[in-house]
Amino acid sequence: MRLYHGSNMRVTDIDLLKSRPAKDFGRAFYLSADREQAVDMGRFKVDTFGGEVVVNEFEFDENALAELNYLRFEEYTEEWAKFVLANRETDECAHDYDVVYGPIANDRIGRQIFNFHSGYIDFPTFLKRIQYPEGITFQWAFCTERSIKSLRSL
DSSP states (O other): OEEEEEESSOOSSOOGGGSOSSSTTSSOEEEBSOHHHHHHHHHHHHHHHOSOOEEEEEEEOGGGGGGSOEEEOOSOOHHHHHHHHHHHTOSSOSOOOSEEEEEOBOTTHHHHHHHHHTTSSOHHHHHHHTBOTTOOOEEEEEOSHHHHTTEEEO
């Protein structure tokens, strides 16, 4: 399977320590099977840090998942929202999965976490508000060095 990583730079060596913590599925190297989604992420990186949009391409053999600790979310669910919340609230890893696949949370999640913890919204409202507004889009998170080894740069 071909996966894409949008950035403002060419990624030749994946270093998880350069990945930001407190993301949807924790500190990880994030990819998408949708090239346009990666282009959009690259534009975001360029708007934030400057440079040019670069779409890094990787080959991933899905058969490797049989050897990896893998978690998959097919849709927005309460389980997914609790998993995202746990990962967004810590700089440490909130799980021990090698690879996580599932929906992307919307960009305003920080505000919704605040609203939920402040008691302004209940959990069902939190779940609804953190869904991506343009419809469901998916991401792959490679969370461990073991999983990174299953990616081949193209």
